[in-house]
Amino acid sequence: MNILNKKLKYYTKEVIKYFNIAIVASGIITIVVLFKYKPIYAVSISDKQIGYIKDKTAFEEKIKENAVQEGKEKNLDNVNIKTNPQYELKLVNKEINTNENEIAKTIEKDIVVTYKYYELDLNNSPIDLVDTLEEAETLVNQIKEENKKDDLQLSILEKYTENAEEVKTTNIEVAKSNIQTKIAQATTNTKKEQQTAKVENNNTIPEINGIKLAYTPVKGVISSRYASISSVRNYRSHGGLDIATKIGTDIKAVAGGKVTAASYQSGYGNIVKLNHGNGVETYYAHCSKLYVNAGQQVQAGQVIAAVGSTGNSTGPHLHLEIRINGETVNPQKYLYK
């Protein structure tokens, strides 16, 4: 029993002794190694080592920071190092120097930075650019609220570019003022367009059944409207429009056509009747003189008679009738509006 105990003690002592030796030895080796070597990162591109750096994370951050154009940090979307460098932690001789700047320069050539910005469009045409989506949304909401227009076509477009020069954003207040100006201009333009359209409408030549009424027969004062009732006409509805003007005033054909009558008729007095085709006829009554004959072809605007007061008339005027398929229509639907 005693012998066994003694032996166990002996072996335990021996193990502890060797263990201590091992610790001391590894300590000495570590000191020697650290004295001569240091841990650094070897950098390789396409399996080719290009140098050493001290700290991988700090190095990459620095490169990315340098790649982003100054003042465009807000617009940074992504930094892509195309060469995809490989880092390997190594123990190398302390004599070896790191070459961070050199490596950075090599890598920088292959860095692609993508920038992001937001375009504000009014009615699908770009007005201004801002840095962030938050800014763009704030702006759109503010403008919509201030203008109280539901039909305001204000939209936000997300844009990407690799060219920092394209990121020509303005600050939110400037953008707002630019948009407000454009809205005001757009409103004015719409009004102008409407006015122009109205003028053009007035200038549009009236048409009946494809017959253009290009000429107003005379200028004057409307003295009796179509369908008015008067004792002068024995209380029958007026079939034409009376335009009062000086006796002898030229009467022009509203459109080209064939003269179907140029004679004296009771009630109408001296009258010219024109057939323009497509069932459209015009009558010019109470004339003082007739310049055309039945069967003759006349041009639009041609002088066909002179204003008078013949027939059932109380003063010099032109009685103008427009007929479609024999039925009178209101001349003011087309002329003297």
Ligand SMILES: [Zn+2]
């Ligand atoms: Zn009349």
